Amino acid sequence: MIKFQLNRRNTLSLLATAASWPMLAGAQTAAGTTTAATAAATAGATTQPATRPIPSSGEALPIVGLGSWITFNVGNDASARARCAAVMAAFFSGGGTLIDSSPMYGSSQDVIGQGLRIGHSRGESQGQKPSSVFSADKVWVAPGSRGPAQVEESRRLWGVPRFDLLQVHNLLAWQDHLPMLLRMKAAGQLRYVGISTSEGRRHDEIEQIMRSHAIDFVQLTYSLRDRRAEQRLLPLAQERGIAVIVNRPFEQGSLLRSLAAHPLPGWAAEMQSRSWAQFALAFALSHPAVTCAIPATTQVAHVRENLAVAARPLPDAQQRQRMAAATQDWV
Numbered sequence: 001m002i003k004f005q006l007n008r009r010n011t012l013s014l015l016a017t018a019a020s021w022p023m024l025a026g027a028q029t030a031a032g033t034t035t036a037a038t039a040a041a042t043a044g045a046t047t048q049p050a051t052r053p054i055p056s057s058g059e060a061l062p063i064v065g066l067g068s069w070i071t072f073n074v075g076n077d078a079s080a081r082a083r084c085a086a087v088m089a090a091f092f093s094g095g096g097t098l099i100d101s102s103p104m105y106g107s108s109q110d111v112i113g114q115g116l117r118i119g120h121s122r123g124e125s126q127g128q129k130p131s132s133v134f135s136a137d138k139v140w141v142a143p144g145s146r147g148p149a150q151v152e153e154s155r156r157l158w159g160v161p162r163f164d165l166l167q168v169h170n171l172l173a174w175q176d177h178l179p180m181l182l183r184m185k186a187a188g189q190l191r192y193v194g195i196s197t198s199e200g201r202r203h204d205e206i207e208q209i210m211r212s213h214a215i216d217f218v219q220l221t222y223s224l225r226d227r228r229a230e231q232r233l234l235p236l237a238q239e240r241g242i243a244v245i246v247n248r249p250f251e252q253g254s255l256l257r258s259l260a261a262h263p264l265p266g267w268a269a270e271m272q273s274r275s276w277a278q279f280a281l282a283f284a285l286s287h288p289a290v291t292c293a294i295p296a297t298t299q300v301a302h303v304r305e306n307l308a309v310a311a312r313p314l315p316d317a318q319q320r321q322r323m324a325a326a327t328q329d330w331v
Ligand SMILES: NC(=O)c1ccc[n+]([C@@H]2O[C@H](COP(=O)([O-])OP(=O)(O)OC[C@H]3O[C@@H](n4cnc5c(N)ncnc54)[C@H](OP(=O)(O)O)[C@@H]3O)[C@@H](O)[C@H]2O)c1
Pocket: 066, 067, 068, 069, 070, 071, 100, 101, 169, 170, 196, 197, 198, 219, 246, 247, 248, 249, 250, 251, 252, 253, 256, 277, 278, 294, 295, 296, 297, 298, 299, 301, 302, 303, 305, 306
C-alpha cells in the first residue's frame, strides 16, 4: 500500500476548486437535488469505515472500495477528470483505500493516476500526513507474453511503485497470466494475486482455480439480484481463506432503478439503511465471506453515502433473510 498526501483539509480544498468549475458546480447542484435522501444517508459518514482482514495476510482492508469501470473512463475531458479526482478525494477522506481498475476500462487508470498525483501534490504543499491507496488492477491481454508489458504500462499510468493486487480479468488467458502474477508476488513486485469474473460467468472454472492455485483474492458479482455466488464460490472462499471483492453491488445502477419504484421499508432504518443504495450495499457486504465491495460512482455525495454503510453495523443473518424476502419480487 503506498502513501500519498490527502486528508480532510486538502480534500475540502479540492472539492472547493472542483465546485468552481461550471460543469462540476452543475453536478453538485444535481447532487443537491437529492440532498434530502443523501444527507440522511450520509449521516455517520465521518466515522472510519469498518475493516475486514485479508485472509492470506491478516492485513485490515476497509470494506467499501471504489470501482472505476465507465465512471472514470472520461477520456481527456478536464472537468470530468476533476470530478473523478473529487470522488477519489472524498473516498480517501472518508477512510476508503481500495480502488479497482483494469486496462479494459479505457482512460480510467490514467484518471486514477491523475487523482493520486493531485492528492499528493496538494498534501505535500500543505505539509500534511499521507493517506493510503490499496491499488487493485488487472491483467487483460490475449494469451502470450504481453502480460508483463501491460502490467508495467498500468503501473506507469497509476504512478505507483508496485500494485497491491493484480487480478486476471475475467480469466482471460489465465493459464499464462496467473503463473506470471504468482512469480511477481514471489519476487516482491506485487503483494496479492487474484482472479475476477462477473455476472455469474465461468463459475466452474473460477472454482477449480480457487481449489488448485494459491490466490489471495477472487472478485465476483454478488447483489440482491444476483446471488449465484452463494451456492459454491462464497463458501469455498471462506474454506480456502481467499478474500472476496464484490463487483456490481448495484448491477451498474439498474438494481437501484428497479428498487426505486418501491418505498424503502420503515424497518430498513433498524439496519441503518437510509436509502436503497445503502440497503443493497449492506446486503452484499453482510455475507460473512465478503471482504469488500467496490461500488463505482461519479458523485461525491454517493461515495460518502456508500462509505457510510461501512461505518455502521451490518445486517445479521436474520436481517439478511428479511431483506432478500422483502425485495425478491422487485429486483
Ligand atoms: N469482471 C470484472 O473484473 C468486473 C466486472 C464488472 C465490474 N467490475 C468492477 O466493479 C465495479 C463496480 O461495478 P459496476 O461499475 O458495474 O456497477 P455498480 O458499482 O454496481 O453500479 C454503479 C452505478 O451505481 C450508481 N451509484 C453508485 N453509488 C450510488 C448511490 N449511493 N446512490 C445511487 N446510485 C449510486 C452509479 O451512478 P452515479 O455515478 O450517479 O453514482 C453507477 O451508475 C466496476 O466499476 C469495476 O471496477 C469488475
